[in-house]
Amino acid sequence: MRVISESGEQLGILITSEAIERARSVALDLVEVAPNEKPPVCRIMDFGKYKYEKKKRAGHNAHQIKTKEIRLRPKTGEHDIDFKIKSAKKFLEHKDKVQVTVVFRGREMAHIEEGRRVMEDVIRELSEVGKVESPPAQHARRIICTVSPK
Numbered sequence: 001m002r003v004i005s006e007s008g009e010q011l012g013i014l015i016t017s018e019a020i021e022r023a024r025s026v027a028l029d030l031v032e033v034a035p036n037e038k039p040p041v042c043r044i045m046d047f048g049k050y051k052y053e054k055k056k057r058a059g060h061n062a063h064q065i066k067t068k069e070i071r072l073r074p075k076t077g078e079h080d081i082d083f084k085i086k087s088a089k090k091f092l093e094h095k096d097k098v099q100v101t102v103v104f105r106g107r108e109m110a111h112i113e114e115g116r117r118v119m120e121d122v123i124r125e126l127s128e129v130g131k132v133e134s135p136p137a138q139h140a141r142r143i144i145c146t147v148s149p150k
Contacts, residue, residue, distance in 0.1 A: 069099045095149050120136075
């Protein structure tokens with residue numbers, strides 16, 4: 001097998017027992033890094049440290065998905081809705097979920113269709129960067145919909 005030292009220099013082709021002895025003499029492990037090569041390639045390294053650093057690198061780039069919320073009312077102005085849609089798009093592009101909530105207060109409950117219209121407009125605008133995970137559903141004085149990134 002071809003052996004690479006802990007410093008990265010090639011030691012050449014050695015017998016397995018000789019390679020293991022070299023690794024033990026420097027108190028490290030002999031790790032097979034390319035088993036399909038002819039001859040197989042092994043490296044002298046601290047395997048525990050290697051596994052730890054690999055796990056640390058893998059977890060470093062992982063993104064925790066958060067659920068962000070935008071709240072609207074049936075009488076919310078057009079510009080305000082556009083502004084909230086813009087921030088919701090940023091959330092979706094950042095791979096976060098967005099919960100769109102239309103809140104009704106007082107006599108606004110008599111005009112639920114207006115709230116549904118606002119919700120449909122928002123969903124239509126967000127459809128280019130996200131998809132509806134849970135359709136709009138009414139819970140007491142709220143209409144709630146969840147949009148997840150595409």
